Amino acid sequence: MDDEDLNDKDLLQNLVESIASKIFNGTYAPGQKLRQETLAEEYEVSRTPVREALRQLEIKGLVVQRKRFGATVVAPTAKDISANYWLRGELEGMATELAVQWISDADLQRLQAVHAECTDSVRALYDAVNAAGGLPCREAAEPMRHWVIKNQEFHALIYSASGNASLERIIRELHLDYTRNILNMTVLGMYDSRMRKNIEHHSAIVEAMVARDPIAARHAMRTHIQESGEFVVDWLQKRPAPPRSRSGRRT
CATH class of the missing domain: 1.10.10.10 (Winged helix-like DNA-binding domain superfamily/Winged helix DNA-binding domain)
Incomplete structure (x- = not known):
């Protein structure tokens, strides 16, 4: 290059x-x-x-x-990641509250459609994983990739609809710093009940936004992000350390 x-x-x-x-x-x-x-x-x-x-x-x-x-x-600690998710929960909750006021009917319908696609992807993902005896498999790769994309789109639609460019920029930067890479790593670590909880959270967010209830929408988003952060921190603390090569470097 x-x-x-x-x-x-x-x-x-x-x-x-x-x-x-x-x-x-x-x-x-x-x-x-x-x-x-x-x-x-x-x-x-x-x-x-x-x-x-x-x-x-x-x-x-x-x-x-x-x-x-x-x-x-300088790898982030569990405390760093927890603090990041807490802040993101507060900011995305604020963005969701604002979005309730400004989101168009067309974008609200799009949000519902993206949520439906997330739900379908989770179902396909765990159908593949369960068919493989609960282990990661080639058949799970595509629904996993599709869920990650649609999950990102779900959140992007909401904070874009907030009408606050500065808030949107800060949220995007926080998401890039920590959660996007961690999310990609933890998808298959999300056991079935955790993924169902993720879909339930999205459903609560959509329901509150359709009802044009800004307080309920903010609470639903904040709960979603902060509970996701708790899961990620727990997953990171329990994961085995990467193996080291003969040179002592992690492989």
Whole structure:
């Protein structure tokens, strides 16, 4: 990749998200140095976009950079993630309350349709997993991918409908920093009852929004996000540590 590719915002965002994902899943372990030349070779890019990606990751608190020492991984703690979900719950609750006032009938119908697609995806996901004896399987990959996309769309529709661009931007940044990568990692770890609870939460949000009840909508969204955060923290604390290679680095 040439340096001018730094202007490709999608490419840079993908680089940031990919490095962040490896920090969250333990591939890049806490305290590990991230060398620009190594990352450039790994991702087949020049050092310029890598340098910018590391700068953005430092702003997000995932790496720290020191002169002559380069970038070092600073993995978020359970406390960090819990605080992030708490804040996101408060902000998305506020956005949902505002959205009740401003969302159009057409967007409300779209929200209901996306919720229905989420429900269908969860059903297909667990049909596949249960058929495989409760284990991850190839057949689960597509409904899992579809659920992640539709879940993101569900939330995006709501905070976009809030009519508050600043609030929407802050929520998107919080979601990018932590929850998107963690969400992708935990989908198959969400046992059947947890996924049903997720759908129940969405149903309560939709019901409150259709009734144009801003207080109930805010409460339903806040409960949804904060309970999701509790699950994620519990999952992260219980997951086994990634295996180490002979060099001592996590694989």
